[in-house]
Amino acid sequence: MNVVSEEGILNLGRQVLIEEADEVRALADRLGEPFVKAVKLLLSCKGRVVVSGIGKSGHIARKIAATLASTGTPAFFVHAAEAAHGDLGMITKEDVVIAISYSGTSSELLAIIPTVIREGAPVISITGSDDNTLAREANVNLNIHVTREACPLNLAPTSSTTATLAMGDALAIACLDAKGFGPEDFARSHPGGALGRRLLIHVSDLMRQGDQMPVVLENASVMDAVKEITKKRIGMTAIVDSDNKVKGIFTEGDLRRLIEKVGDIRSVPIAEVMTANPTTVAPSALAAEAAKILTSTLRNQLLVVDEADHLIGALHVHDLMTAKVI
Template sequence: MADFDYIASARRTISMERDAVDSLLQRLAAPFSIACDTLLACRGRVVVTGMGKSGHVGRKLAATLASTGTPAFFVHPGEASHGDMGMITAEDVVIALSNSGNTAEVVTLLPLIKRLGAPLISLTGNAESTLAQAAVANLDTGVEQEACPLNLAPTSSTTTALVMGDALAIALLEARGFSAEDFAFSHPGGSLGRRLLLLVDDIMHSGDSMPLVKPEVPLRDALLEMTRKGLGLTGIQDEQGALVGIFTDGDLRRTLDQNLDFQSVRIGELMTRGCKTARAGMLAAEALKIMEDARINGLFVVDSTGRPVGALNMHDLLRAGVV
């Protein structure tokens, strides 16, 4: 065993599975479009079933469909024969996976699925199999040889089934116009949900926490306001309360080179006009993009009249898990 070439074995396996996936491109045809149309027309749920390794792939397919806008769940074919058929209705579409297309536990369900009138889509490696013949669309996921050197363990065939399932899910996602916000709605608990659902209103500093001064305030007082609020910036408001400019730590560093009198120079003379802002109700991820594109570390949130209602910086986005 010490002389066994593990790397060569891994390369052979990866090459065989890559070639098996490449072969799918030539087999995409009308049945794939029929399968997509059938799934888009489904008024119930998509029920995925499969035995053994095909079942494992089927569980993943059901999960991918459910998270990308196509309600779906997995039913074990063995359990379906002992009561779980009650989970399937005439409004559903069934996707069945079997490399041979003749898996007994799956084939046993065919008369019941037909009796319900639920459309059946199959993913098999044998277009002449019982399962393929019973389906309204059979997606060919067959392989010439498994990556297993004994040609026994499902390897290349499960990879092609997995890829074909992903192709189905993504085609449906695009056809539905499924958005990033829709995706986040299905993933509210993780970092993805925080990134896509969190609003600037949820993390911004508001009220007295906002660093704000008037244009006539001396630079010294503006710096004290920045220090007290700790955001690395201060906004400048006119008499009507509108945001007319901003002064940041970066502006301060540039100001130091000018040898100005901090007591006499007014912040209005030094502020940056036309500064970048976010709007109230904006996604935090959108605010992050504004900051990244402008290469700035903070900005103000303004309402429809241009009055500041909040402020945030990159540290706030980091703490919230948006970055």
């Protein structure tokens, strides 16, 4: 390990901050018609804004989605790799997709963009140039090119991720202003200035119950599960025993992977292909806690159980969004 002086550490830290600030300042100078077009697309969105990326861009995408959602533009993050295995079904023609890849060549994103386009959802790309595959496929491309990364090796995404994050903030605040999102709106979703709303809502307030809850018995077939998933429309079904205790979960993503693997699924028992011992949450838990579980497990649904593991409800990420928990 190289011996570095305290002065050297401070100088390098200052250099990183200065270089990243310079890149963001240069980005502001280049802002033009594509930015206006992107904001208009977001303002005309009748569904939700879906932000997607992979790797470091995925982390930035998640934050941009959170910023949009908290400033009056309903949005959520979809992991690009998970989208190709079922989560793509969450995107509709009423949505707008923000696809982030500095190179514009991320295979995981490019694999889902044709399906998004066929669905009819407009695509806003955020890339490092105007001449790349993703930019050419998008309705509008926001070019966040940086001259170099703040990393001394010019390798680690630093200036580029900062520029992407700043662009996301610019989009969110432009939409906030255009919608007239004011202090009263902010107070409703952040009571007391401390995100109080997230501390007041419990899972029991939002969970789906009764006829809205997808469930099949453990002796059911995959086809029975498919019918239940289709009927209840939250992308999954719970599997329970005769005592209503949770034994597993089966999602649309599981179904797609199963079809790829075995082809004819009509005779397959659900007990053989379900995800056993799924992650669950108690009805008394805070909705914010449920949101954290969904984020950490990269899932969109949670089963709600009592102390004896009896199924009493189901929760979808959309339920949390509707309640403005995320």
